[in-house]
Amino acid sequence: MTSTEHDLHGHLQTELPRLLSLHGVPGASVAVTWRSHTFEVSAGVINTGTRVPVTPDALFQIQSITKLFTATLVMQLVDEGLVRLDEPVQTYVPGFRTADPAAGAKITVRHLLTHTGGFEGDLWQPTTTGTDALERFVDDLVTQASQHSAPGERFSYCNAGFGTLGRLVEVLRGTTWEQALRTHLAEPLGIHELAFTAGQALAFSTAIGHVSPAPGQPLRPSRAWDLMPLSNPAAGAQFSLSARDLVRLGRLFLLDGRNPSVLTDASTMLMLQPHLQHRQDAPAPVHQGLAWWLPRAGIAEHGGGAPGVASVLRIAPEHDLAAAVLTNADAGGRVARDLLDPLFADLAGIAPPTTVPVPGEGTRVSTxxxxxxxxxxxxxxxxxxxxxxxxxxxxxxxxxxxxxxxxxxxxxxxxxxxxxxxxxxxxxxxxxxxxxxxxxxxxxxxxxxxxxxxxxxxxxxxxxx
The missing domain is CATH 2.40.128 (Lipocalin)
Structure with a gap:
């Protein structure tokens, strides 16, 4: 390990506790992969009630980062010739439709991967807790989803689209989404510290989210660990990982981490290519890859959050740099920002994001x-x-x-x-x-x-x- 790498590890060990204190976050786990070395740092506690310290093997909910796993499973099917991105979803999941049947018939796999299906995306009602949860989600909830835009017309973040992609994986693999992920991603990537349900999480040292009962009051552990129902696991519900195992997925997309036996180079690069811009009028444009967000040149990332939970996976593919930050409070997003922005600037030469300008107080619209x-x-x-x-x-x-x-x-x-x-x-x-x-x-x-x-x-x- 070079002196620069020693400096990196020491920097993380110093900065993480400082940022937790600054932003009032109980605990966090961080893993950074750079130049084929992985650095693990943890600080704080997984639960302010038990005071158990965060360790590198601690599990945190990753919420919407789960979409990257689902998208990779879909792209494996593309690699095998079982799925075509511009084919209607109904080709693979015949029961798929939205409240607008004509629009539903036009929605393609690519639309779902880029959040351009045009239908209501946050269908968080529970279905079942069994192996049919995703089937019921698509058949009972997505069929009632209203259509706000024509398929492919615009970006609108859509959890329900990734729930549908999870069901597509189930149908074509002939197994559950969980088992498909274990078999086709977790095992080949060496991911072992993972849980899909609250019951499975009990086998590990697992963090719980922290919330404030009322504005201005101190944080306390959430009354429940499993806030999101199991009806939509492929978009983000209770899936939990250690930071060091989450960063293994990030490595798959780095130049020195490519693994064609898991995902071909063609599919890897396609996932990281910009397919559209979120908003055409944005002063700081964000582009959309296949599941990955592309907030600025050289970076791909995805975040995840629920009450009391905030997580980020960020990569700089051309610089062999990946980082996972997992936290147990809403303010953890600020911890990740303040830790990763300088890190990616120093190691990859990628400047922090530009801020949205603030118009003057007297600025008005004419209509x-x-x-x-x-x-x-x-x-x-x-x-x-x-x-x-x-x-x-x-x-x-x-x-x-x-x-x-x-x-x-x-x-x-x-x-x-x-x-x-x-x-x-x-x-x-x-x-x-x-x-x-x-x-x-x-x-x-x-x-x-x-x-x-x-x-x-x-x-x-x-x-x-």
Whole structure:
């Protein structure tokens, strides 16, 4: 190991505890692969009630990072000639359809892999806890999913699409999604520290999420470990890994980690290629690969989160660099950002992301009536209003399973009201605490009446008034 590599390990050992303290996160596990060496660092506790320390073999829920595993399983089927990306999903899962049968018949495998199926994506209702959970999910829930856009028209993050891909894997492999993942990915990659359910997690030292019962109150362990039902495991539910095993998946996409016996170079590179831009009007564009997010040149990543859980897997394929950060609190995303941005800048020369610009306080739109209204999707209701000074505001009210999962965890899903300031075209900066930009939204599909039909963050919401 070179002195630079020694410096890296020492840096991680110093920075991780500091960042946990800074952001108030109970515990985290980190694994970094660079130049064929893997560095493991852990800090804090897996549970503030038991005070058991985090160790490198500790399991954390990875939530939506699960989609990378599902996408890789699908691409293995492509490699074997069993699936074609631009073939309708119904070719492989005959029961697949959405509430709009005509649109459902046009949705392809590629649409699902790139979140462009155009249907409601957050179907978090429980189905069963048995081996038929995904079958019931596709047959009972996806069939009721409303269609907000034509297939392939635009990006809108879609958990339900990856649940459907999990069912596709089951049908073509003739087994459960879990067993397919164990056989075709975990075993070939040497992944051993994994659990798919709460029962399996008991065999390991497993972290639990931490939430605040009310704003300003100290974090405490979630009242339940398994907040997400087992109905949608292929998109992210209870699947848990150690950081060092999660980074093994990341290595598969690095130049020095390619393994054609697991995934061909052609499929590996295809997953990392930009297929579309999330929003055309974004000042800091993010592109979409096959499951992978491509936030800026040279980087691919995916995050995962649920109440009290935040995880990130980030890779720089051309620089043989991969990192997994697993945490047990919502603020863990800030820990990952503050740890990984400087790391990838130093080791791969990749600059941190540019921030969304903050328009001046006096910035207004000339036609506020085009934006004012109520918009909704399954998990959120957004109301855009105009105040007496001509400023636009959005009130985001959680609904349905977002509310029930927060209650199960022992917290509340809070309503938030924030100012919207125009950036360019139909894009707006969301102004957070301290006057900083907390994100960006876009308004889409302007009708003949001049009003926009859709409100879009990472997900689309449809105007209902």
């Amino acid at each position: 506020p009536e085009a934006f004012v209204g109520r918009y909704r999707n399954r998990q959120n209701h957004f109301e855009v209003t105009q105040d007496d000074d001509g400023r636009l505001w959005v009130t985001d009210t959680p609904r349905n399973e977002t509310v029930s999962m927060a209650l199960l965890a022992g917290t509340t899903a809070s309503t938030a009201r924030r100012e919207l300031r125009p950036l360019n075209g139909d894009a707006f900066a969301v102004i957070g605490d301290g006057g900083q930009a907390a994100g960006q939204v876009s308004f889409l599909d302007q009708g003949s009446d001049g009003r926009f039909r859709l409100y879009a963050t990472t997900r689309v919401a449809v105007r209902d008034a």
